[in-house]
Amino acid sequence: MKKVFGRIYILIIMMFLYLPILTLIVLSFNKAKSMSVWKGFSLKWYEELFSSRIMMGAIANTFSIAILAALIATIVGTLAVLGMAAMKQKTENVLMAFNNIPMLNADIVTGIALMLFFLMIGAPRGYCTILFSHATFCIPYVILSVKPRLNKHTDSLFEAALDLGASERYAFRKIVIPELKPGIMSGFLLSFTMSVDDFIITYFTRGAGINTISTLIYSQVKVGIRPSLFALSTIIFVVALVVLITVNLRQSRQEAAMAR
Amino acid sequence: MSELIRLESIVKAFDDTVVLNGINLSVAENEFVTLLGPSGCGKTTTLRIIGGFERPDEGRVFFDGKDITDLPANQRPINTVFQNYALFPHMNVGENIAFSMRVRNKSEAYIKDKIKYALKLVNLDGFENRRIDQLSGGQQQRIAMARAIVNEPRVLLLDEPLGALDLKLRQEMQYELVRLKKELGITFLYITHDQEEALTMSDKVVVMNEGYIQQEGTPEQIYDEPVNAFVADFIGDSNILSGQMVDEKLVRINGIDYPCIDGSEQGFPPGRPVDVVIRPEDIDILPYGEGLFNGTIISKLFIGVHYEMLVESEDGKIEWLLQNYDQHDVGEKIGMHVDPENIQIMHKPKSDAESAMELDL
Ligand SMILES: Nc1ncnc2c1ncn2[C@@H]1O[C@H](COP(=O)(O)OP(=O)(O)OP(=O)(O)O)[C@@H](O)[C@H]1O
Ligand SMILES: [Mg+2]
Numbered sequence: 363m364k365k366v367f368g369r370i371y372i373l374i375i376m377m378f379l380y381l382p383i384l385t386l387i388v389l390s391f392n393k394a395k396s397m398s399v400w401k402g403f404s405l406k407w408y409e410e411l412f413s414s415r416i417m418m419g420a421i422a423n424t425f426s427i428a429i430l431a432a433l434i435a436t437i438v439g440t441l442a443v444l445g446m447a448a449m450k451q452k453t454e455n456v457l458m459a460f461n462n463i464p465m466l467n468a469d470i471v472t473g474i475a476l477m478l479f480f481l482m483i484g485a486p487r488g489y490c491t492i493l494f495s496h497a498t499f500c501i502p503y504v505i506l507s508v509k510p511r512l513n514k515h516t517d518s519l520f521e522a523a524l525d526l527g528a529s530e531r532y533a534f535r536k537i538v539i540p541e542l543k544p545g546i547m548s549g550f551l552l553s554f555t556m557s558v559d560d561f562i563i564t565y566f567t568r569g570a571g572i573n574t575i576s577t578l579i580y581s582q583v584k585v586g587i588r589p590s591l592f593a594l595s596t597i598i599f600v601v602a603l604v605v606l607i608t609v610n611l612r613q614s615r616q617e618a619a620m621a622r
Numbered sequence: 623m624s625e626l627i628r629l630e631s632i633v634k635a636f637d638d639t640v641v642l643n644g645i646n647l648s649v650a651e652n653e654f655v656t657l658l659g660p661s662g663c664g665k666t667t668t669l670r671i672i673g674g675f676e677r678p679d680e681g682r683v684f685f686d687g688k689d690i691t692d693l694p695a696n697q698r699p700i701n702t703v704f705q706n707y708a709l710f711p712h713m714n715v716g717e718n719i720a721f722s723m724r725v726r727n728k729s730e731a732y733i734k735d736k737i738k739y740a741l742k743l744v745n746l747d748g749f750e751n752r753r754i755d756q757l758s759g760g761q762q763q764r765i766a767m768a769r770a771i772v773n774e775p776r777v778l779l780l781d782e783p784l785g786a787l788d789l790k791l792r793q794e795m796q797y798e799l800v801r802l803k804k805e806l807g808i809t810f811l812y813i814t815h816d817q818e819e820a821l822t823m824s825d826k827v828v829v830m831n832e833g834y835i836q837q838e839g840t841p842e843q844i845y846d847e848p849v850n851a852f853v854a855d856f857i858g859d860s861n862i863l864s865g866q867m868v869d870e871k872l873v874r875i876n877g878i879d880y881p882c883i884d885g886s887e888q889g890f891p892p893g894r895p896v897d898v899v900i901r902p903e904d905i906d907i908l909p910y911g912e913g914l915f916n917g918t919i920i921s922k923l924f925i926g927v928h929y930e931m932l933v934e935s936e937d938g939k940i941e942w943l944l945q946n947y948d949q950h951d952v953g954e955k956i957g958m959h960v961d962p963e964n965i966q967i968m969h970k971p972k973s974d975a976e977s978a979m980e981l982d983l
Contacts, residue, residue, distance in 0.1 A: 515706075518704060519711075525704075526701065526721050527696050
């Protein structure tokens with residue numbers, strides 16, 4: 363009896379989570395523009411998506427900004443972690459407190475603050491200001507995911523490498539970096555997802571005439587959403603799904619290899 | 623034997639806490655020297671100064687006659703087996719052992735041979751491709767050894783290498799280490815807080831406490847002639863008592879006079895208050911009234927080969943710890959005797975620093 367209830371419970375949760383997405387996917391293949399009637403299967407919204415320069419531009423912006431911002435944030439964040447490790451414990455604690463504040467801060471505050479900042483220094487708002495903002499709000503997350511990898515253990519590995527005759531540079535490259543790598547990778551992925559996900563900060567820091575996927579959708583809501591956006595959302599969902607599955611598969615394969 | 627390492631009045635403090643208080647130490651070529659002391663006494667710090675990971679605030683480090691105080695760790699002909707092994711987790715066993723050779727750009731053929739040789743030496747043939755996290759604690763310890771010796775250092779520093787192992791494995795590894803040292807013919811500077819380990823393996827034991835060297839000498843010297851109450855207490859169970867010299871080679875403890883072999887010549891003139899150490903196995907049991915002093919057995923414990931007994935003196939002021947192969951019953955009144963040469967007379971701590979080091983006795 364308990365088992366049955368458990369199953370039903372899980373089913374309900376799954377429905378809440380995935381039914382909306384399923385609806386979206388189905389509608390993206392609907393011949394009709396209406397959201398309430400099904401008039402048969404069609405790929406025309408996908409065609410519209412791929413032939414729309416505005417949409418393709420927004421997609422390109424979203425992903426190029428995400429990759430660049432994640433790259434910048436990862437580099438800056440990792441260097442910051444290395445720098446902090448050389449500081450006194452007290453200074454480090456203060457810096458970490460400052461690092462945590464932006465993450466707790468509401469996006470809207472960050473967004474408006476950045477916009478005012480750009481206005482003040484007279485920076486023309488556009489691609490570069492979005493990129494700068496995204497890199498900025500990603501750095502704390504990179505620091506948070508890399509920092510735990512740099513600890514006493516890493517120190518002693520570094521010393522062991524020196525003990526065996528390695529130069530500091532060699533020991534850093536061959537021992538410290540591989541130790542940090544999982545943190546660096548997850549910092550990069552986290553930054554990438556957050557950049558793709560972001561709407562509010564992008565909205566306040568972009569200029570006229572430049573759109574990312576989220577701001578484009580927002581502007582279309584006002585004039586009425588076209589099903590080609592369903593097509594876009596479907597593609598994004600499928601891509602995310604594939605990435606997730608491959609990562610998981612690789613992980614479980616690695617774990618299996620480890621167990622051997 | 624020629625001197626290989628010398629520490630000259632090394633002082634080291636971490637944020638105002640003085641950890642090493644003027645350490646002088648000499649290690650001869652091919653010697654097995656052990657630093658022995660309780661946790662936090664500065665053993666690791668001493669080793670790190672020799673390895674080049676810590677700079678002394680004062681004092682100098684010499685290696686083979688040359689001052690290496692300012693030489694960075696990676697240029698010292700010294701290798702270390704770290705307290706936590708510090709094996710590189712993302713490399714397999716072979717790559718770990720190869721590390722110091724890759725650093726030196728040795729040929730792959732040479733490296734391969736050396737890995738084989740090193741693994742054979744530590745009894746782990748065929749482990750080249752194992753991952754580090756697939757190794758047991760004892761195996762990791764051996765790999766750390768193998769990694770440290772392939773580069774043929776003149777000295778191997780070992781920081782409690784057996785600390786993380788269980789008792790049986792630890793005893794096995796003690797033999798292994800002594801064998802390894804013989805085969806390699808290099809100098810070992812070893813850290814432990816286990817007195818038994820120190821006494822069984824070393825040529826020389828250096829007892830440390832709170833940043834001071836208390837005593838150094840052969841295991842026999844340390845055990846039989848501890849210079850103060852701290853060393854006596856740290857090295858095995860003993861009876862440590864307060865006494866006073868009453869005559870040449872006669873010491874009074876709790877109202878009873880015991881003949882001993884120390885007098886003015888050894889710096890213990892009549893009248894001088896002293897500490898006395900008597901090892902539990904050196905107290906012989908005689909029938910009541912026939913010994914130097916009497917007592918009543920108040921507890922008895924069989925600990926393997928022999929019995930350990932607590933004996934209360936007749937006035938109830940002193941409890942003696944005895945070890946004896948014969949069985950006696952609790953409540954039995956016995957006489958006891960100690961040969962003069964088994965009574966070790968020691969100076970009472972004098973300076974503040976020394977009295978700070980004294981255990982609560
Ligand atoms: N980097 C450091 N910063 C501050 N204090 C330190 C540092 N390293 C060691 N100490 C202190 O110095 C003292 C001696 O430490 P050390 O590691 O030499 O002890 P140890 O004899 O090796 O002890 P154990 O047997 O526990 O390993 C300790 O009180 C320790 O807290
Ligand atoms: Mg230590």
